[in-house]
Amino acid sequence: MIIDTNVYVSRWPFRRLPGDEIPELLAKLRSHGVSQAWAGSFDGVLHEDVAAVNERLAESCRTLGQGLLIPFGTVNPMLPDWQEDLRRCQENLKMPGIRLHPSYHGYTLDDQRFFDLLRQAVEKKMVVQLALNMEDERTQHSLARVSEVDTAPILRLLPKVPGLRLVIQNRRRKPSGKLLGRLSYHGEVYFDFAMLEGVGGIARFIEEVPGDRLLFGSHYPLFYFESALLKVKESELSKAQRDAIFNGNARLLLEP
C-alpha cells in the first residue's frame, strides 16, 4: 500500500500528459497499489484566481477521486487577501494542507508574507508542502523560466514557527549536504524523492536525513509514476524502511 504525497490534477500548462484526466490518473495509481494520493492543482502554478482553482480541486477530488484523492490547496501570499484563500481551504473545502510554488509566484523564503503564511498554517494545523521545482530548469518554456527555490532561509524560520509540518518536494540540489541534515533535525521537515537522482539515491538520502522524514512522492502525472516506485526498488532497504517510505511516514504526518 502506498501513500503518494506528490500528485497533481488538471492541466500542466505546456503539454497534455498521459494521466491528466482523473479516471486515467486513478487507474494508474490503483494499478500500483496507491491507496491515498495528496493532490495539488497544476492550475495553481500560473492562475491568479486561486479561489476558483481550489474550489475545482476540492470538487474534483470529492466527485471523481473515489476516496483516494486528498486535495492540497494553492495559496499565493503575493496576492491580496491570501488569508481568505487559506481560510476557505481549511473551513469550506476541508483540506488538510496546502502546496506552495514560491518560484512561480515570485517570492523568496525570507519574505515576511511567507513567514506569516507559515504561522497561519500552523494555527490551522495544516501541512505545508513546498514545491522547489516543477521541471528541469534546462527544459523550461523560454518565457516561463524559474530557478529552484532556495531553502536556506527556512533554517532561521523554524524556531519561530513551532508546530510547523513542512514537506519539501521536488528537491534537486538544494538544500544540499549539511543544511539538509540540520533542517530535518531542527524541525518537523519532510522530503519526497520525486526529483532525487543518482544510483541508489534513497539509501544515500537516509544517511543525510532520518528515515522517518522521507515520503513517497511521484510527481505524477508530470513524471512517470514508475520512477518513484523503481527508486524504492533500486535502493537496498529493510522492510521497515520501505513500509515507512511507502506509507507509514505520510500517515503519521497527516494524523499526528
Added chain:
Amino acid sequence: MIWDLHVHFSNFEGRTPHEKMANAVKFADRMAIERFMLYLGFPPHPEDPTPEELTKINNQVLEALQHWHHRAFGFVYLNPNHLEFSLKEFDRCVRDGPMVGVKLWIARKCNTPELDPIVERAASVNAVIFQHTWVKVTGNRPGECTPSEFAELAARHPDIPIICGHTGGDWEHGIRAVRAHKNVSIGIAGSDPTNGFVETAVRELGPQRIIYGSDAGGRSFASQLAKVQGANISDEAKKLILGENLKRMLAPILKRKGFEA
C-alpha cells in the same frame, strides 16, 4: 532482456575500475539490467580532453572490462579537436581492442567536418556511434551541440547508423530535429522522467529508433527505466526499446569480435 546504452563510473563506490564495476553490476542486477555500455573514466570528465587524458580515461574503461566482458561493453571516448590522435585511439581501443562503440561529448560542435573521419572510421568496423546532444534554455556549453546541429552530421552520412544522445534533453525539440533522418536513433538517457516522452517518440519515430539508457550512476537506473516501463506503449515496443534495438545495432561488431550477445 534489458541493455543499457549509457553508464558511467560516477556515483558507483570503489577506488579502482574493478571495484566500481562490481558496484555497478550489483545495481544493474537489482534492476534486471543484463548488459550496459560503459564510457568516460573516473569523474570529473574533462570537456576538451588532451590525448594524455583520453588515454587515461579509455584505459580505465579497458581495465573495467577485463573481468566484466559478460556484463558490459566499452565505448571509446574521442575528441575531434585531436583528430589524428583520436583515430589512432579508435584503432587501439576498438579496431584492435575490445571496445564496440564511440562516445563523442562536448569538446567540439558535432556539425563540424572534423567529425566526418571519426564517423567513417567507426562505420568501417560497424562500431556504434554515440553523440551527446542537449538544447538548454539556460544555454549550452561552447562545444555542446543541439539536436539540429547533430542532424547536419547525420545528414552527411545517411547510410551510417548514429545515436542522438539524450534526445537533446528537451525531447519535444529533439525528436522533431532528427525525425526526417532515418539513420538516427535516439538515446533517452539522462533527462527527467517526463511523462509522455517515450509515447511521443514511438508516435514520431517508431519503436525501432528508440534506445533505452540511463546515464547512471549520475542518474538512477530507476527514473530512466520508468520512461519505458511506465509508457503507454505495446509490450513489443518496450522490448525493442529496452534492449533489442541496441542488440541489433551492435550485432555486426559483436560478431566481428566473436563476442557472445
